Amino acid sequence: MPSSSYGYEPIGDPCHQILDLNLEDVHCNLYGYKESRLRSFFYHLCGVVLLGIPYLVCSWFSPLRTVKFKKCHLEEATVVLIKDAHGNDDLLKVKTENAKLPTQEHVRLRFFHYRHAKFVWIPRQEVFGPLDLLIPTQTVDGLLDNTEGLFYNDYVDALKLYGPNKIEIEVKSYWRLFIDEVFNPFYVFQVFSIILWCLDDYYIYACCVLILTLFSVITSLRQTRKQSEALHDLVESSKCHDVKVMRQNLLSENIVQDADPEELVPGDLLVLPKSNFVLPCDAVLLTGQCIVNESMLTGESVPVVKTSLHSSNEVYSPSTHKRHTLFSGTYMIQSRYYGDEQVLARVVCTGFNTTKGALVKSILFPTPVGLQFYKDSLKFVLALFVLAGAGTGYCLYLYLHRKAKIMEMVIRSLDIITIVVPPALPAAMTVGIVYSQSRLKKLKIFCISPPKINVCGKVKLACFDKTGTLTHDGLDMHSVVPVAQAKFTEPITDCQYLETGDRLVQAMATCHSLTQIDEKLTGDPLDLSMFEFTGWHLEEPGEDETARYDMIAPTIVKPDKPLKEAGDSPDFPYQIGIIRQFPFSSTLQCMSVICRELNSQNMVAFAKGAPEKVLTMCQPETLPEDFVVRLSKYAGRGYRVIGLAYKEMSEKFKWKEAQRAKRDVIECDLIFLGLLVMQNTLKPETTPVIKVLHNANIRTVMITGDNILTAISVARDCEMVKETDQIFILNTRNTRNDDQNVLPELVLESTASTPTSSVSIDIDVTKCHLAIDGRTWTKIKTFYPDLLPNLLMRTTVFARFQPDQKTQLITYLQSLDYVVSMVGDGANDCGALKAAHVGVSLSQAEASVAAPFTSAIQDISCLVHLILEGRCALVTSFAVFKYMALYSLIQFTTVLILYRQHSILGDVQFLFIDLVITTSLAVTIGRQGPSKRLGAKRPPGSLVAAATLVPIFLQIFLCVFVQIGTLVYLYQQDWFKPVPPKSKEEVIVCWENTVLFAVSSFQYVILAFVYSKGRPYRQTLIHNGWFLACAVALSCFQVWLLIAPSKAVAEFFEIMFLPHRAHEQVDFRYKLLLIPIGHLLAAVFIEVAVSDREWFRKFLHHVTLKRIPKNKYKLLLQDNDVRLNLLHL
Known part of the structure; x- marks a missing residue:
């Protein structure tokens, strides 16, 4: 098989390889290097001579460490440099070892470990790939035929090849964390x-x-x-302490022995206990059956029945055969077996290669979701460094011209860098996030990734799961609609109106996967509601009662009231034994059971599932003519509809035949029994929240595993699809015998008429929505990938979606430049929650540890709070960043002017500006809470956009102009005497220093006031008492300091003291006060009359020739000529 089919592709350069693993979201470039003694010598020599600075820089940028290596063919590489698609770099050592493969072939392995995965050199393809590529695939029959344990030697070889069965999370010591942190x-x-x-x-x-x-x-x-x-x-909480494993001794006899779970290897044969066992690995069930709780992986706490493999020539796959696979970390509630047969499972994956390992890796190495603001802030800081470099050069020029001391010259020049790029900038930018996180915690919304709060402010599309998120979690029985003589009868809302011996009642009592755990009935909510509706009881008898059922121990169900017609008696009560169960399959959309009544020789098969599926399983003559109409009626009202059917088995069909029967033999030629109608009501908060989001121009979509008609009904009920809008189901229709390789035809089905009517419509994009199911999604991805962007812009309901399809959808929506949020209850939503920019889990299940937000508010109103707080935090981060940048530039201007005047700010003056003014204002500026109303306008997300940069430059120009103007005004005073130009020492107490210190101190307060505006994203300034108190107190103090400071205060601040007799100087100071007032008015005008106005943005768009939006989804929305004529695709 060609290497490209595996996703490991060598390209023209033999030193370079592309590594693409879709399962792990890894898309990497590999570069091969080998040792070079000469390069290594010069590298370490530079490191020593330059006092370790090269080592420090190389620790920040892994590619720089390759300077001590030279590029080589990957086959010769001793080191590989890996660059992933997100810009992360890793330099890894290639190791070698002798190994023995399961095929008994001895090989010399070259390998490296990357993100807890082992990649080996594959000589035939000349690429590095996962270890699995060297291991032959196994068929289901191959697994079933081999029931022998491993020999000890084979086990040792496998342990060396695969490594220990450990998912080890390193918890670094505080000292090591400290070292890593301080070298940032x-x-x-x-x-x-x-x-x-x-x-x-x-x-x-x-x-x-x-x-x-x-x-x-x-x-x-x-x-x-x-x-x-x-x-x-x-x-650690999901670890087990010991396991029983079957291995062969020297006499080739299978011996069961205790083993450490960390010593398990693929190929080992596990002997499962009766109950209460945590799976230490992924294993396929060979005999018996198990009831497990998979909430660790899926968030779904409903017990799942796992059955042993059935004979097949298929290649075994954990995803395809998940109903027969026990996953690591899941809790086995109990195992069941017949007679003396042991419950055996073959280990297929260990360590980080398990499903649990993949979940842990997704948490350890999440896909980075960067906000443009952070990227732009780095660019801005780099620009400040460039400016600092220019300032440093100017400073060096001045001090060289004055022939200053070397030490003074170096300190003054380097000091410019710390002024222009304030070290407190990153800490100040987190202020808004800290306050928002605190407010969210009071709302019982918890965050494990604080930077994601800012991302919430840019959400443009909100995705919702249906059950448990938009609607209540449980399902209530509405009615059953029996069928008699191929006709629907009246709906029945109470089971007492049905006869106990009625096949419909028997189907509801038996066709489920319920089980007794600690004397409590547990299982799927749908199954629970259905079974409780019948009023029957479920028992799981002990071994003393198995004789009545051909020496097996089945689950027994029996009615609450005796059934006299059937000869019910204490010796032979009316009971039904569930002989075999075919579990619910999301692929097949149905389940079935084989049962036998006590005292009856014949067995009966019952089936239930999606009505569309049950329809295909039944004899046509048993189906009512108005089946589709009745189904559309209930689904259209938002009810969950289940179809029920049965068939009598022949007298020759006994226990052995039941155990060997193929599923497709049982699930065919059934007699239709009727419909089970269940209701799943909307949560009261759902519709108001959807309205709020729509009013804020935030698009909403539903992603559910439920029936498409039910999903459409819920979408209409919650006004996700407005009453006046149209919605069509997009479907596929194969043109030749449902051949999977034939290009399917796309058709639209109108929900206004019967769902089978195919129509071709030119869609009016302004008033139309699409709904698609998981099967159609897969077909479109395969055959019409170019059509996906347009379809995604118009699709509101995604139904019958599997968990992996939900994740794919989120990724596709992000590719259209949407900032996507996903709200789910944790059941089957984990992948989507992790993939979304903003994932909100309404579940407290362990799987929600991967979601950045967890809400104790069990409805979608939490998303509105998050968006409001996100907008508030983002605007605050913008404000603080702009304030800190301007603060540094104001001080930079002041210092450079004073340097030129042979003066400098004093230590107390620096301290007053840096600590008292700037720090207090920067900390309190973020205390304003979010706006109460979610508006349609979103806050800006880019610092380098013209609409943001132009007002900043105007403010910078204004600040510089005011300082220069102040100095010019000072020069015009007759009494003024400048610092002597030939002064060798820098003079602090002088009029140049006093005037610039006084005016610049006002500038810091003015800009803080300007950037503390509230609406439309924050509360008004009046609600920020701490900031107002600081600003007023500082302003009053500065007025006093400017006009009439005491002699002691003047000496402390190193400013000019004003004697009372100096009337001209007093008059000058009063007039000087007008300059900050004028600056305040001009700064407010720039921010209010220019920066916030629509005319200014339009003017910038005209000047910059911006005609089209930068986001892909906006381009698609602007394309008003697009129509989906589905007959001519």
Whole structure:
């Protein structure tokens, strides 16, 4: 088989390979390298000479570490560089070992471990690939035929090949976390700044920043350690302590022995206990059956029945044969077997290769979901560094011209960098997120990934699961609609009106997967409601009662009241034994059971499932003519409809035949019994929330595993599809005998008429919605991939979707540049919750540990709170970033002007600006809560957009203009005497310093006030009492400091003291106060009359020649000429 079919593709360069694993969402580039002594020598020499700086830089950027290696053919590589699709790099060592494959072939393995997966060199294809590619596939019959345990030597070889069966979550020590954290570029820059400030005798602020840095580091360490411990505890809680495994001794005899779960290998034969057992690996069930709880993996706490494999020539696959596969981490409630037969399971996957391992890896290595704001902020910081470089150059020029001391020149020049790029910037930007997280916690919405709060502010599409999310979790019985002589009779709402011996009642009493656990009936909510409707009882008899059922121990159901017609007596009560069960299959959309009444020789098969499926299983003459009409009627009203059927088995059909019978033989030629109608009501909060989202121009879609007509009805009920809008079902129709390889025809089915009427319509995109099911989705992906973007823009209901299809859909929607949220109850939604930009779990199940948000509010109103808080946090992050950037540029301007004037800001002045003014305002500016109303306008997401940059540049220009204007005004005063130009020492107490310090101090408060505006995303400024108190207090103090400071205060702040007799200077200071007032008015005008106005955005679009939107989904929405003429696709 060609390598490309596996997804491991060598390309023209023998040093380079593409590694593409869809199952693990891995798309990587591999580059081969080998040792070079010469390069390694020069690398370490530079590292020593430059005091370890190259080592530090290389630790930040893995590709730089390849300088000590040279590129080579992958076959010779001793090191590989892996670059994934998200820009992450890893440099890994290639190891070698001798190994023995299960085929008994001895090989020399070259391999490396990447994200807990083992990749080996495959000589035939000249690529690296997973170990599985060296292992031959197994058929179902092959697994069933081999019931022998492993020999000890084979076990040792397998343990060496696969490694131990461990999912080990490393919990790093605090010391190691501390080392990793402090060598982060941000903290290295902070340490550099603190050292520089100490050399400049700026001790107070250096100590303050050091304390804040230590607090930030400790908080980060605690959070990281807490998350690691939580995941470690989650994994450890689902571990078992010992297992029984069957292995062969020297005499080739199978011996059952105790084993450590970590020593299990693929191929081992597990002997399962009777109950209470946590699966340590993925294993396929060879004999007996098990009842397991898979909530660890799916979030669904309903017990699932696993049955042993049935003979088949199919290649075994855990996904295809999941009904026969026991998954690692799931809890086996009990096992069942017949006679002395042991319950055996063959180990197929261990460690991180298991389904549980894949879940853990998805948590350890989530797909990065970056917000444009963070990317732009990095660009902005880089621009600030460039500006700092220019400022440093100018500073060097000034001090070289003055022939200053080398140390002074270096300190002053480097100080420019810490001014232009404030070390407190990242910490300040998290202020809004911290406040939002605190408010969300009060609303019982918990967050494990705080940066995702900002992402909530950009949500453009909201996806919802149906059952348990939009509707109540449980299902209530509405009625049963019996069939007599191929005609529907009147619906029955109480089972007492049906005879106990009626086949319809028997079908409801037997066709389910319920079980008794701790004397409590447990199972699927639908099955529970159906069984409780009958009023029957379920028993799981002991071995002393098996003689009545051909020496097996079946599940027994019996009516509450005696059935006299059937000869019910204490010796032979009326009972039905469930001999065999074919579990519900989401692929087949049905389940069936084989039963026998006590004292009856004949067996009966009962089946239930989706009505469309049951229709195909029944004899046509037993189906009512108005079947489709009646089904559409109930489904159209939002009811969950189930079809029921049965057939009598022949007298020759005994227990052995029942155990050997194929499912398709049982599920055919049935007699239709009727419909089971169940109701699943909307939660009261659903419709109002959908209206709020629509009013905010946030698109809503439903992704459910339920019937498509039921889903459409719920979509209409909650007004996801408005009453005046049309909705069509998009379906596929094969043109030749349902051949899977033939290009299918796409057809539309109108929900206004019968669902079988195929129509061809040019869709009016403004008033039309589509609904598709999982089968159609797969067909369109395969045969019409180019049509998907247009279809996704028009589809509101996605029904009968499997968990993996939900994840695929979320990914496709993201590819259209939607910021996607997904709200689910945890059942089968885990993949979609992880894939979405914003995943909200309404379930407390363990699987929700992967969702960034978990809500104790069990309805979708939590999403509105998240979007409101997200918008508030995002706007606050923007405001704080702009404020901190302008604060640094204001100080940068002040310092450069003073440097030119042979002056400088004093330590107290720096401290007052950096700590008292800026820190207090930056911290309190984010205390404003979110707006109460979710508006249609979303906050900006980009810092480098013209609409954001132009107002920032206007504010920068205004600040520089005010400072230069202030200095010019000072020069015009007759009494003013400048600092002597030949002064060798920098003068602090002078009029240039005093004036610029006073005016610039006002500028920091003015800009904080300008960027603290509330509407439309935050509450008005009046609600932020802390900020107002700080701003007013600082303004009053600065007015006093400017006009009439006391001598002691003037000396403390190192400003010019104003004697009372100096009337001209007093008049100057009062006039100087007008400059901040004018600056305030101009800054507010820029922000309110320019930045926030629609005319300004339109003007920018005209200037920048922006004619089309950048988002793909907006381009598709603008294409008004698009019509889906489905007869001519």
